[in-house]
Amino acid sequence: MTLSRSADSVVVLDFETTGLSPNQGDRAIEIGAVKLVNGEVVDQFQQLMNPGFRVSSFIEGYTGISNNMLRTAPPCNEVMDAFADFIGDANLVAHNASFDQRFLDAELADIGRHYTGTFTCSMLIARRLYQHAPNHKLGTLVDFKHIEHNGVFHRALADSEMTARLWLVMLEDIKRQYNLHTVSFELMMKLAKTPKAKIDTLFHRYA
DNA sequence: TGCCAGGCCCTCTTTAGGGCCTT
Numbered sequence: 001m002t003l004s005r006s007a008d009s010v011v012v013l014d015f016e017t018t019g020l021s022p023n024q025g026d027r028a029i030e031i032g033a034v035k036l037v038n039g040e041v042v043d044q045f046q047q048l049m050n051p052g053f054r055v056s057s058f059i060e061g062y063t064g065i066s067n068n069m070l071r072t073a074p075p076c077n078e079v080m081d082a083f084a085d086f087i088g089d090a091n092l093v094a095h096n097a098s099f100d101q102r103f104l105d106a107e108l109a110d111i112g113r114h115y116t117g118t119f120t121c122s123m124l125i126a127r128r129l130y131q132h133a134p135n136h137k138l139g140t141l142v143d144f145k146h147i148e149h150n151g152v153f154h155r156a157l158a159d160s161e162m163t164a165r166l167w168l169v170m171l172e173d174i175k176r177q178y179n180l181h182t183v184s185f186e187l188m189m190k191l192a193k194t195p196k197a198k199i200d201t202l203f204h205r206y207a
Numbered sequence: 208t209g210c211c212a213g214g215c216c217c218t219c220t221t222t223a224g225g226g227c228c229t230t
Contacts, residue, residue, distance in 0.1 A: 014229095015229090015230080016230070017229090017230050018230075019212090019230060020212050020213085020229070020230055021211085021212040021213075021230090022212095023211095023212070023213090024211060024212070026212090026230075029230095058230085059230065062230065063230075094229090095228085095229075096214090096227095096228045096229040097229090098213065098214055098215085098228090098229080099212090099213085099214095099228075099229035099230075100229075102212085102213080102229095103230090121215095123215095123227090123228065123229085124215075127215085127216085127227090135227075135228085136227075136228070137227090137228070137229090138228090138229090154230085195216095196216095
């Protein structure tokens with residue numbers, strides 16, 4: 001049962017894409033991910049991919065990924081096939097996971113691959129844990145929690161690394177605040193869906 | 208042709224609207 005696994009053994013991932021919705025024809029242009037085992041980074045994945053059409057100037061400016069960089073990148077199907085091998089049966093974390101899940105589902109469906117892990121969302125959890133943060137954008141939370149970073153934003157590996165560090169900080173904050181020795185992935189999934197007024201009740205059931 | 212995301216979450220809510228977050 002994958003949900004009973006410790007929450008510090010997951011794959012944290014981030015997509016850069018041509019836009020906001022695969023239903024509108026948008027495609028992935030970069031995937032970045034780090035694999036955590038017992039809270040340590042044991043592997044990482046980063047690859048640009050050619051979506052088969054030119055990306056907008058907005059996306060070039062937003063991500064720093066140019067059409068020239070994508071021209072020589074391997075196609076999405078090759079990259080996503082390798083990425084499906086990378087994630088294996090791990091549980092998955094992303095910041096605003098509904099976005100990344102839509103693209104992962106769409107790109108893997110294109111090549112007939114599947115994953116067996118379960119997604120949860122660092123943003124939904126951060127909204128519950130850090131209700132006094134200025135906002136819950138990834139970059140803001142990294143500053144709010146004084147998490148080290150290299151200044152690179154909106155690139156897939158850099159964002160997945162920052163999300164992973166935020167994830168581990170949230171686990172430590174939960175353990176300290178609620179006096180827990182371990183935190184399961186299932187507990188984090190429940191936290192992401194628990195109304196703010198009932199968070200203490202949730203943790204007391206696990207204490 | 209013209210349109211164009213989608214889910215969460217709050218509130219002056221639930222017969223709804225709008226901000227937040229992701230690219």
